[in-house]
Amino acid sequence: MNDSRTTDDDRLALIDMQAIHDWLAAPEPAQAEDQLAPLHAHLAALRDLRVDAGQRETLLDLLGARIRHVLDRLTPGLVGVTLPLSRRTRHTVRSLQGMLLTFAEEYLRLLDAPPSTDRNLSRERLAWRALDALGRHLVI
Secondary structure (H helix, E strand, O other): OHHHHHHHHHHHHHHHHHHHHHHHHOOOOOOHHHHHHHHHHHHHHHHHOOOOHHHHHHHHHHHHHHHHHHHHHHHHHHOOOOOOOOHHHHHHHHHHHHHHHHHHHHHHHHHHOOOOOOOOOOHHHHHHHHHHHHHHHHHO
């Protein structure tokens, strides 16, 4: 019974991993804001995936590239915004901050993972990526 449970978990992990890869390969929407909810959903799905640290790191790197692209498109529009924030701007800011916080948490979780020989990044780089995401969160 344990073996079938493991096989089911592995199958679900492959489906979720494929969903992330498919979404990243699809054309980006015209509005960068339209990527915030799917990015956050994929980060949440990644948190629940039963994959090894190397696979988790690879997926985080792929999602991180998209996150940086979205940030590059959205942050210039936040410069010079005055208070009180409009409902749309407040939603964008909260979505960006939530996404960055989740992203940083996932890198910090990798720091606690057992060492693996197939991992690309050193512990220092993992910590740097988490701190970079938290720094961007604070800037926003």
